[in-house]
Amino acid sequence: MSRQRTIEKIMDSEYVTIGELVRLANTRYSTLKFYTEEGMLPFEQADTNLTRRYKRVEALCRIEEIRAMRQSGKTIPEIKEILNSHK
Amino acid sequence: MDLTLAERFALISFNSKESEHREVAKQNVLKILAVAVYLEENYNGTADKWNFNEKDIKVAIKKANKKALERTYAERLQNYQLISRVSSLLGCDLYFDKNIKLKTYVSNPKEFDCQLDLLKAEFLEEGPISDESIIMVWLLLESLCFFQVFSLYEQDKITKRITTLRNESTLAKALYPIELRSLWGTVSADFLRMKSHAAATETGKGLNFIFPFFERKQSIFIDTEGYFPNAEMRLKNVLDRISAQGHIYEVLRSGDVPIVKIDNVKYELLPEAIGGYVPIHGVRLRLYNL
Numbered sequence: 001m002s003r004q005r006t007i008e009k010i011m012d013s014e015y016v017t018i019g020e021l022v023r024l025a026n027t028r029y030s031t032l033k034f035y036t037e038e039g040m041l042p043f044e045q046a047d048t049n050l051t052r053r054y055k056r057v058e059a060l061c062r063i064e065e066i067r068a069m070r071q072s073g074k075t076i077p078e079i080k081e082i083l084n085s086h087k
Numbered sequence: 088m089d090l091t092l093a094e095r096f097a098l099i100s101f102n103s104k105e106s107e108h109r110e111v112a113k114q115n116v117l118k119i120l121a122v123a124v125y126l127e128e129n130y131n132g133t134a135d136k137w138n139f140n141e142k143d144i145k146v147a148i149k150k151a152n153k154k155a156l157e158r159t160y161a162e163r164l165q166n167y168q169l170i171s172r173v174s175s176l177l178g179c180d181l182y183f184d185k186n187i188k189l190k191t192y193v194s195n196p197k198e199f200d201c202q203l204d205l206l207k208a209e210f211l212e213e214g215p216i217s218d219e220s221i222i223m224v225w226l227l228l229e230s231l232c233f234f235q236v237f238s239l240y241e242q243d244k245i246t247k248r249i250t251t252l253r254n255e256s257t258l259a260k261a262l263y264p265i266e267l268r269s270l271w272g273t274v275s276a277d278f279l280r281m282k283s284h285a286a287a288t289e290t291g292k293g294l295n296f297i298f299p300f301f302e303r304k305q306s307i308f309i310d311t312e313g314y315f316p317n318a319e320m321r322l323k324n325v326l327d328r329i330s331a332q333g334h335i336y337e338v339l340r341s342g343d344v345p346i347v348k349i350d351n352v353k354y355e356l357l358p359e360a361i362g363g364y365v366p367i368h369g370v371r372l373r374l375y376n377l
Contacts, residue, residue, distance in 0.1 A: 028211055030204045030208065030211075031207065031211070031212055034201065034207070035208070037201050067214075070212070070214030071213065073215055075209070075214075075215050075217035075220075076208055077217050077219075
């Protein structure tokens, strides 16, 4: 098991793990897992057995975008539809 | 996968319920499944409105053929490959016959988690909640599954959200005051809530451990048929036994007392030895839902 990276190191990285994204975005693990599974949060995975990794800046922007839409009164299924239509 | 409200409810609530026999918990689930079907049938898609009233809901419960309902939804989910039947975990218990005929439903772990993660993402984060999620949480509460699928922390947060929703959402305002539980069901719900809180304390944890016979299903003992020098080998032996019986598992935390998710239910695996003519070494599976 690898040691947890410091927040400074995470902030310098291009790619982050879901756990690190939870710390950066101050959100719940289950929420990000759900966004990922539903295709709302883009990730990269070299192999199906390897850990998913997220582009830090891109992922944080997407989380903020979702958060803003939630605050403007949109439900998650509605947001999913909007994000899918942009693809 | 796009599932209907009733299919989503069946997927969550059928998990770990006995498939061949009648049990009180399953009967309760089937009663609420009939309500989910009724709500679905009375949904007006054009106006995006759920039409219901307490009297009609109760009539729908009475009219429903629960056995047929179970067969229909189990078969449908089986066709989608979202549910399967495996031997009950009790079959791994030292005190039960290995050829035990008890079978339980196991939902597809990925879809099961996805359905619950949606509810958590909506109820535990800021923002509006979709109508289907408002209904789903109510169905889970009325069927008492709510206390099995959410952790204590999540239960508290969702309950607080439910209280605010009663003022904010017209659907919640109309639906949440409807109570379908019998007096026995209400007592059970209160008992489950109390038990969850009590079990979260150190004393509660200990009591459940000392008196496993209170609820054998929540305290299964698996003998390891050997004494292992380290925790890893002991865990491997137990997991091999579990997977040989067709159960799906995922190790969430390793160590001396690992946490393993078996058939979508989290357990702590506590090493234990039972006294007899010779000590029998093994692990006790204790429900982990804190």
